[in-house]
Amino acid sequence: MDGKGLTRRDFLRVQLYGTLWAALEGFGGLGCGPRSRRDVPRVIVLGFDGMDPTITARMMREGKLPAFEKAASQGFLGCLGTSTPPQSPVAWSNFISGTNPGGHGIFDFVHRDPSNYLPYLSTSRTERSGKSLRFGDTLIPLGRDRVLDLRKGRAFWEILEDYDIPATILKIPSNFPPTATRQKTLSDMGTPDLLGSYGIFSYFSDVPVEFDPDIGGGRFQRVVVEGDTVRAALAGPKNPYRTGRPDSEADFTVYVDPEYPVAKIVIGDRQILLNQGEWSPWVEVAFRMAPGVAVKGICQFYLKEVHPHFKLYVTPIHLDPSDPALPISTPEDYASELARRFGPFHTKGLPADTKALEQGVLDEEEFLAFDETVLQERERLFDFELQRSESGLLFFYVSSTDQRSHMFWRFGDPQHPAFDPRAAERFGTVLEEAYRQADRILGKALAKADRNTLVLAISDHGFLPYYRSFHLNAWLRENGYLHLLDGSDQGDKEFFRGVDWSRTRAYALGFNGLYINQRGREARGSVEALEKARLVQEIAAKLEGVRDPVSGQRAVFKCYPAATCYSGPCRDEGPDLVVGYNRGYRASWQTALGKVPQGLFETNRKRWSGDHCMASDLLPGIVVGNRKPVRREGLRLEDVTATLLAAYGIPKPPEYTGKSIL
Numbered sequence: 001m002d003g004k005g006l007t008r009r010d011f012l013r014v015q016l017y018g019t020l021w022a023a024l025e026g027f028g029g030l031g032c033g034p035r036s037r038r039d040v041p042r043v044i045v046l047g048f049d050g051m052d053p054t055i056t057a058r059m060m061r062e063g064k065l066p067a068f069e070k071a072a073s074q075g076f077l078g079c080l081g082t083s084t085p086p087q088s089p090v091a092w093s094n095f096i097s098g099t100n101p102g103g104h105g106i107f108d109f110v111h112r113d114p115s116n117y118l119p120y121l122s123t124s125r126t127e128r129s130g131k132s133l134r135f136g137d138t139l140i141p142l143g144r145d146r147v148l149d150l151r152k153g154r155a156f157w158e159i160l161e162d163y164d165i166p167a168t169i170l171k172i173p174s175n176f177p178p179t180a181t182r183q184k185t186l187s188d189m190g191t192p193d194l195l196g197s198y199g200i201f202s203y204f205s206d207v208p209v210e211f212d213p214d215i216g217g218g219r220f221q222r223v224v225v226e227g228d229t230v231r232a233a234l235a236g237p238k239n240p241y242r243t244g245r246p247d248s249e250a251d252f253t254v255y256v257d258p259e260y261p262v263a264k265i266v267i268g269d270r271q272i273l274l275n276q277g278e279w280s281p282w283v284e285v286a287f288r289m290a291p292g293v294a295v296k297g298i299c300q301f302y303l304k305e306v307h308p309h310f311k312l313y314v315t316p317i318h319l320d321p322s323d324p325a326l327p328i329s330t331p332e333d334y335a336s337e338l339a340r341r342f343g344p345f346h347t348k349g350l351p352a353d354t355k356a357l358e359q360g361v362l363d364e365e366e367f368l369a370f371d372e373t374v375l376q377e378r379e380r381l382f383d384f385e386l387q388r389s390e391s392g393l394l395f396f397y398v399s400s401t402d403q404r405s406h407m408f409w410r411f412g413d414p415q416h417p418a419f420d421p422r423a424a425e426r427f428g429t430v431l432e433e434a435y436r437q438a439d440r441i442l443g444k445a446l447a448k449a450d451r452n453t454l455v456l457a458i459s460d461h462g463f464l465p466y467y468r469s470f471h472l473n474a475w476l477r478e479n480g481y482l483h484l485l486d487g488s489d490q491g492d493k494e495f496f497r498g499v500d501w502s503r504t505r506a507y508a509l510g511f512n513g514l515y516i517n518q519r520g521r522e523a524r525g526s527v528e529a530l531e532k533a534r535l536v537q538e539i540a541a542k543l544e545g546v547r548d549p550v551s552g553q554r555a556v557f558k559c560y561p562a563a564t565c566y567s568g569p570c571r572d573e574g575p576d577l578v579v580g581y582n583r584g585y586r587a588s589w590q591t592a593l594g595k596v597p598q599g600l601f602e603t604n605r606k607r608w609s610g611d612h613c614m615a616s617d618l619l620p621g622i623v624v625g626n627r628k629p630v631r632r633e634g635l636r637l638e639d640v641t642a643t644l645l646a647a648y649g650i651p652k653p654p655e656y657t658g659k660s661i662l
Contacts, residue, residue: 217355
């Protein structure tokens with residue numbers, strides 16, 4: 001210090017080590033004041049996305065989850081209240097920030113821009129530099145595009161950093177681009193592919209196919225087998241060096257064996273020999289933008305069929321962790337460190353390609369084989385960090401419990417419209433196997449924990465069946481809240497094309513959000529601000545009374561006015577009403593995209609058969625810990641965040657809405 005006084009970090013460290021560590025002596029023996037990082041207590045948190053308390057409790061009774069039983073016997077197991085709405089980017093943001101959406105500003109997978117009613121992805125945004133020099137058809141960009149994380153508030157690992165508590169945050173949702181910190185973090189859900197999307201696969205075949213536009217997620221290119229040769233190209237990111245920013249491309253050639261189900265793929269200077277039904281290793285792909293300028297990514301090829309038809313699937317183009325085109329980790333070289341040790345790995349958030357399964361490009365066996373490699377790959381990263389982290393906090397995220405619940409629920413539910421009894425013999429235990437894998441990971445953490453180590457396993461929400469879709473914008477139209485222009489046949493036009501905003505009082509976008517067309521906020525608002533509260537109450541009461549004419553069940557379990565469930569500086573940025581659907585019901589895919597189709601209900605026969613975009617009261621997650629709690633009831637995600645700080649004797653920030661469980 002030398003007369004210069006205490007820095008903020010020095011002050012916080014003195015405060016922590018001089019006064020607060022004494023409080024930890026009563027916390028299950030977590031320890032006394034540390035003298036080095038090696039002495040800092042250890043906390044391990046496992047995040048199992050979508051793990052449901054009802055399924056978990058049943059499997060525990062059947063003796064199928066021994067690690068969960070062990071942790072519960074040492075400490076506790078309980079339900080964990082989710083976010084409103086119970087969507088993963090919202091819920092994990094609650095956990096990260098210790099606040100509700102009014103504090104962190106993430107309200108749905110999809111937000112709307114009130115200036116034009118158009119949707120955008122809720123967790124990040126790209127700001128383009130907009131400046132360039134032109135030389136013929138070539139543009140020279142001046143300045144760099146910026147990618148912004150739209151989640152507000154401070155992440156809990158930033159607060160730990162203030163107190164010099166090391167943290168490794170391995171594959172966490174809603175953290176792209178990663179929050180600036182010296183802690184080790186690796187992003188997951190919300191991390192785009194190289195195209196800047198949530199993931200667009202490529203499919204090449206000589207048999208034409210049509211993809212469901214409401215599902216999206218893929219690009220089809222019809223190819224011709226000329227002799228033994230197929231020529232095609234992968235679509236890459238927009239090229240800022242060309243007028244109009246066209247898609248870049250990377251050409252490749254496939255040489256098909258005329259007799260055997262074998263093919264050779266040549267891309268760049270790489271040659272890959274594949275048998276039919278075989279996945280390639282990771283392949284580096286370079287997209288040339290201008291002389292001497294290329295953007296690199298990685299992908300995998302799956303040779304689905306050689307004869308009699310040619311069928312080739314290519315994963316979305318991932319950011320290359322050895323040299324990512326966009327930031328995916330902190331420090332920046334953490335991802336490349338892992339890549340040097342383990343080789344290339346999935347960087348796109350939620351890498352299991354549910355869209356390819358939905359579109360029929362991959363079948364269930366192929367999807368499971370792919371998702372299994374995803375889990376094995378990230379489990380290797382977990383094993384590495386579990387062994388080398390000796391103190392501080394380690395968080396590890398697993399997505400397979402959620403993704404397999406979405407896609408395989410139908411095989412364990414005879415009431416589901418897409419239930420297939422023959423296929424259920426093969427796939428009816430897929431969810432149980434995902435839970436067993438989660439149990440195995442928890443077992444590793446418990447085996448590594450000493451008596452001073454706190455181990456917590458949590459999920460962001462539970463799961464329910466998805467039987468019927470509800471067209472919320474169609475309901476608003478039928479009830480006089482949304483109007484179309486005279487002569488407009490809205491049908492399946494997305495993004496509200498054909499809507500008469502001068503007469504529209506409410507509209508829906510995203511999976512749970514309903515907005516009032518408020519004057520002075522929306523570009524063509526028609527409702528005065530003073531009328532909003534009454535209108536929200538009126539619509540909520542009517543929606544809660546809607547019944548499905550087929551089942552007689554209520555479609556909406558509960559509506560949540562934003563004014564009653566959000567607090568904080570962002571509370572007015574989200575929807576005015578959160579629609580909490582009943583068990584078995586969910587907003588249609590058309591609703592999420594701002595469409596106004598005919599009719600109110602539609603039977604869900606899609607592979608996407610389980611869901612959680614319903615009423616938060618119906619979908620708690622789980623929490624299990626190896627310490628006895630001071631309370632078991634009414635626990636919420638934000639309470640876990642407060643618990644992590646309490647484990648280190650750190651005062652809870654004033655914006656935190658939770659309380660320590662322990």
